[in-house]
Amino acid sequence: MKLAYWMYTGPAHIGTLRIASSFKNVHAIMHAPLGDDYFNVMRSMLERERNYTPVTTSVVDRNVLARGSQEKVIDNIIRKDKEEQPDLILLTPTCTSSILQEDLQNFVEQASLNSTADVLLADVNHYRVNELQACDKTLEQIVRFYIEKGKTNFIRENLKTSLPSINLIGISSLGFHNNHDTREFKKLFNDLNIRINCSLPQGTTVKSLTKLPAAWANIVPYRELGVLTSQYLSKQFGLLSLILLPMGNINFNRFVRNLIYNLKVKNNEIKKITNIKLIKLLNLKWIKKESNKTNLKTKKAIIFGSANHVAALTKLLNKEVGLEIILCGTYCKSDSNWFIEQVQNYCTRILVTENHTIISNEISKLKPDIIFGTQMERHIGKRLGIACGVISSPIHIQNFPLSYKPMIGYEGVKTIMDLLFNTLNLKDRKTSFMLFKDTI
Amino acid sequence: MNQINNSTLTFQCETGNYHTFCPISCVAWLYQKIEDSFFLVIGTKTCGYFLQNSMGVMIFAEPRYAMAELEEGDISAQINDYEELKRLCTQIKNDRNPSVIVFIGTCTTEIIKMDLEGIAPKLEAEIGIPIVVARANGLDYTFTQGEDTVLASLIQRCPSKDRETEKINKNNSSLFPSLSIFSKNKNESNLSQDKPNLPLVLFGSLPNSLTNQLEHELEKQNIKISGWLPTKNYKELPVIHEGDYVCGVNPYLARTATNLIRRRKCKLISAPFPIGPDGTRAWIEKICSIFNIEPTGLDEREKAVWDSLENYLPLVKGKSVFFMGDNLLELSIARFLIRCGMIVPEIGIPYLHKRYQEAEIKLLEDTCRKMQVPTPLIIEKPDNYEELKRIEQYRPDLVITGMANANPLEARGINTKWSVEFTFAQIHGFSNARDILELVTRSLRRKNYIQQLGWKELVE
Numbered sequence: 001m002k003l004a005y006w007m008y009t010g011p012a013h014i015g016t017l018r019i020a021s022s023f024k025n026v027h028a029i030m031h032a033p034l035g036d037d038y039f040n041v042m043r044s045m046l047e048r049e050r051n052y053t054p055v056t057t058s059v060v061d062r063n064v065l066a067r068g069s070q071e072k073v074i075d076n077i078i079r080k081d082k083e084e085q086p087d088l089i090l091l092t093p094t095c096t097s098s099i100l101q102e103d104l105q106n107f108v109e110q111a112s113l114n115s116t117a118d119v120l121l122a123d124v125n126h127y128r129v130n131e132l133q134a135c136d137k138t139l140e141q142i143v144r145f146y147i148e149k150g151k152t153n154f155i156r157e158n159l160k161t162s163l164p165s166i167n168l169i170g171i172s173s174l175g176f177h178n179n180h181d182t183r184e185f186k187k188l189f190n191d192l193n194i195r196i197n198c199s200l201p202q203g204t205t206v207k208s209l210t211k212l213p214a215a216w217a218n219i220v221p222y223r224e225l226g227v228l229t230s231q232y233l234s235k236q237f238g239l240l241s242l243i244l245l246p247m248g249n250i251n252f253n254r255f256v257r258n259l260i261y262n263l264k265v266k267n268n269e270i271k272k273i274t275n276i277k278l279i280k281l282l283n284l285k286w287i288k289k290e291s292n293k294t295n296l297k298t299k300k301a302i303i304f305g306s307a308n309h310v311a312a313l314t315k316l317l318n319k320e321v322g323l324e325i326i327l328c329g330t331y332c333k334s335d336s337n338w339f340i341e342q343v344q345n346y347c348t349r350i351l352v353t354e355n356h357t358i359i360s361n362e363i364s365k366l367k368p369d370i371i372f373g374t375q376m377e378r379h380i381g382k383r384l385g386i387a388c389g390v391i392s393s394p395i396h397i398q399n400f401p402l403s404y405k406p407m408i409g410y411e412g413v414k415t416i417m418d419l420l421f422n423t424l425n426l427k428d429r430k431t432s433f434m435l436f437k438d439t440i
Numbered sequence: 441m442n443q444i445n446n447s448t449l450t451f452q453c454e455t456g457n458y459h460t461f462c463p464i465s466c467v468a469w470l471y472q473k474i475e476d477s478f479f480l481v482i483g484t485k486t487c488g489y490f491l492q493n494s495m496g497v498m499i500f501a502e503p504r505y506a507m508a509e510l511e512e513g514d515i516s517a518q519i520n521d522y523e524e525l526k527r528l529c530t531q532i533k534n535d536r537n538p539s540v541i542v543f544i545g546t547c548t549t550e551i552i553k554m555d556l557e558g559i560a561p562k563l564e565a566e567i568g569i570p571i572v573v574a575r576a577n578g579l580d581y582t583f584t585q586g587e588d589t590v591l592a593s594l595i596q597r598c599p600s601k602d603r604e605t606e607k608i609n610k611n612n613s614s615l616f617p618s619l620s621i622f623s624k625n626k627n628e629s630n631l632s633q634d635k636p637n638l639p640l641v642l643f644g645s646l647p648n649s650l651t652n653q654l655e656h657e658l659e660k661q662n663i664k665i666s667g668w669l670p671t672k673n674y675k676e677l678p679v680i681h682e683g684d685y686v687c688g689v690n691p692y693l694a695r696t697a698t699n700l701i702r703r704r705k706c707k708l709i710s711a712p713f714p715i716g717p718d719g720t721r722a723w724i725e726k727i728c729s730i731f732n733i734e735p736t737g738l739d740e741r742e743k744a745v746w747d748s749l750e751n752y753l754p755l756v757k758g759k760s761v762f763f764m765g766d767n768l769l770e771l772s773i774a775r776f777l778i779r780c781g782m783i784v785p786e787i788g789i790p791y792l793h794k795r796y797q798e799a800e801i802k803l804l805e806d807t808c809r810k811m812q813v814p815t816p817l818i819i820e821k822p823d824n825y826e827e828l829k830r831i832e833q834y835r836p837d838l839v840i841t842g843m844a845n846a847n848p849l850e851a852r853g854i855n856t857k858w859s860v861e862f863t864f865a866q867i868h869g870f871s872n873a874r875d876i877l878e879l880v881t882r883s884l885r886r887k888n889y890i891q892q893l894g895w896k897e898l899v900e
Contacts, residue, residue, distance in 0.1 A: 033578030065550070
């Protein structure tokens with residue numbers, strides 16, 4: 001047992017549901033007690049979703065506890081099959097129901113005999129993996145299922161698209177600025193004359209997963225989601241994978257160079273476009289000018305969040321803006337080796353923890369000028385009077401902005417710069433208000 | 441749908457596939473109500489995630505609640521539950537020093553059969569803080585019923601001897617009695633001489649301003665209650681004698697009522713709940729009738745409230761409202777809205793304790809007859825999918841529902857009101873009837889502006 005007030009990542013089933021609800025026409029059925037379907041509320045509220053969240057519960061109540069689920073789960077699966085006619089029904093256990101140790105796999109097999117939809121059991125251990133790991137696993141499970149299912153009757157010829165194309169893997173519902181990032185990616189690939197073969201899981205049908213091998217490469221912007229899938233595709237079809245978040249100039253530059261290299265395109269047109277954009281982008285004068293104005297050079301920052309976003313942002317703030325990063329950390333324990341390797345040259349200290357009190361203590365001890373973190377760090381900052389910008393989940397409704405605010409690519413740099421300067425200026429403005437009040 | 445003046449209500453039961461909050465959410469309002477308490481929810485990450493997200497910004501205000509998060513070792517009984525809980529409780533004692541720790545049992549503790557009721561007394565003796573166990577789990581209960589389980593467990597902690605007299609005795613026997621306490625006691629005893637406490641204990645957690653309002657209403661009828669469960673502090677839990685009268689203020693407290701009757705031999709006053717001016721009036725009248733008091737001034741009081749609502753009533757008159765059901769307040773709110781002139785085709789409700797809600801059901805029937813509207817169909821354990829189909833068919837003017845369905849319904853051109861707001865808003869008593877209508881009419885008023893723009897449905 002551990003005493004916990006706050007957690008950075010949700011339980012495993014949230015991850016599974018995020019994947020299920022991202023796909024089109026996939027329905028998830030939770031084997032859970034009443035009240036565990038809070039995911040529907042979050043998705044409806046945070047994403048301001050106009051459609052019903054395709055998640056229902058096969059309720060575990062006293063009767064189930066006493067006699068077992070018996071036909072209940074199967075009936076619920078078949079009922080959903082008739083009502084919604086989904087392509088795939090994903091049965092999801094929860095922390096609670098997984099202790100019951102019912103043979104859910106058996107239910108799935110029985111139900112699939114009588115349903116037109118495919119039925120799968122989400123293969124995640126609720127006491128060993130968290131939300132992000134479950135996302136990754138579930139996506140891989142679904143992709144693997146459909147690739148293997150298609151193997152017998154579809155293109156085993158490994159036909160590539162004639163024009164360079166990629167799979168964009170890892171865009172999901174309830175992801176941090178994911179929808180905006182996707183738009184920015186689409187613009188970027190359009191500029192580079194690269195087709196998006198498949199963007200998953202958000203907005204894709206499971207039926208179209210069979211065309212995944214036709215792409216020339218996989219793009220995985222978020223390390224937390226999609227690495228397993230891209231590994232599977234690499235193994236099966238020799239697809240190259242680019243696992244990099246193009247956030248900030250340096251990462252973006254690397255991203256474009258790697259992309260061109262991976263796709264082995266020798267198209268001058270592409271290079272011309274990239275070069276112009278890159279020259280424009282790499283002209284860091286405006287950032288430097290701004291930095292001088294606000295004396296950014298001397299500012300100290302603490303960054304905390306998901307491994308992926310923190311690593312990218314640390315490089316950006318340290319190399320490009322010139323902030324001193326006195327501490328950077330992540331709650332992604334499973335990815336700590338990669339994280340440490342990424343940031344060790346850019347910051348004074350590295351912290352890997354899932355305990356918000358440790359970060360809170362560090363922040364109050366180190367007294368940075370600015371914090372970049374999650375909603376929790378924002379509140380720590382509020383308490384200590386330190387400005388904070390939110391750069392990673394867990395997030396609130398205000399982090400699902402309606403306006404266009406990507407974190408990646410050309411536009412992303414602007415968003416981050418706005419965030420940086422506004423956060424810092426707001427603090428300065430506040431102190432000048434205070435002075436003003438005092439003199440009067 | 442139904443026959444007008446059909447005098448009895450129709451009850452049906454569906455599959456129980458509906459969205460609601462987990463009953464552990466009761467810690468959110470109970471830790472604020474009982475100010476010296478600490479709530480320890482013994483459960484998994486799922487429970488923690490739910491609380492963290494549903495409580496919104498409250499979570500950042502150092503709440504007096506925590507999760508005892510069960511890990512794999514706890515589930516497989518490799519770790520001793522007692523030792524673990526002792527370690528956590530000692531930590532809580534050192535950090536917060538509460539007057540009571542409430543263990544909230546969850547689905548997981550039920551399934552692994554963790555003997556919280558057995559552990560609590562031992563642990564209580566060892567660390568010296570009272571430990572109350574409430575099994576507010578999603579296997580058995582819904583949303584607001586969480587409060588019911590906590591209050592039901594608190595009952596056995598209510599003293600049966602008068603603490604006040606004990607205190608005075610103590611003060612007298614002490615050599616240097618604190619002057620302030622002494623004089624305060626004196627004042628209080630003077631007051632209580634004016635209006636003797638009737639053997640009446642009210643139960644149900646309400647914000648302090650609301651309890652004051654309701655107590656004031658009763659005092660106007662010369663009724664001074666002897667206590668309220670729960671109180672602001674755990675240490676001030678009310679004295680309950682055998683034979684005392686008890687009366688509930690919320691419709692979801694059936695278990696608490698049963699425990700008061702069976703364990704403390706109290707007499708339950710079955711009254712409608714003080715929600716809306718009609719409910720408040722009926723509630724007061726019923727209590728008065730028990731103590732043989734002729735209620736005075738209620739007519740004018742109720743009329744004044746209805747008069748003050750005249751801006752809202754035209755907005756709701758003749759409009760239909762559909763309750764999808766998730767917090768057990770549905771019956772009382774529906775009854776008030778029917779009285780306001782609305783039409784209610786269907787009331788979904790998670791669970792209906794017909795005996796505890798007897799008076800409320802009766803008032804609902806009377807109200808339907810009085811307002812000449814069809815009696816609503818009452819559906820226990822509703823099925824959200826079926827409900828949505830009926831909503832699509834009936835197209836009510838307003839659907840009172842949870843957040844999971846609210847945005848999608850709005851996108852389909854159906855007005856909604858988020859039902860959870862009724863749990864947290866102040867809706868009891870005469871003066872808060874306005875707040876209920878404020879909530880109910882919000883989306884109706886918004887519709888008036890938006891309709892001019894011509895966007896009704898926003899989905900393909």
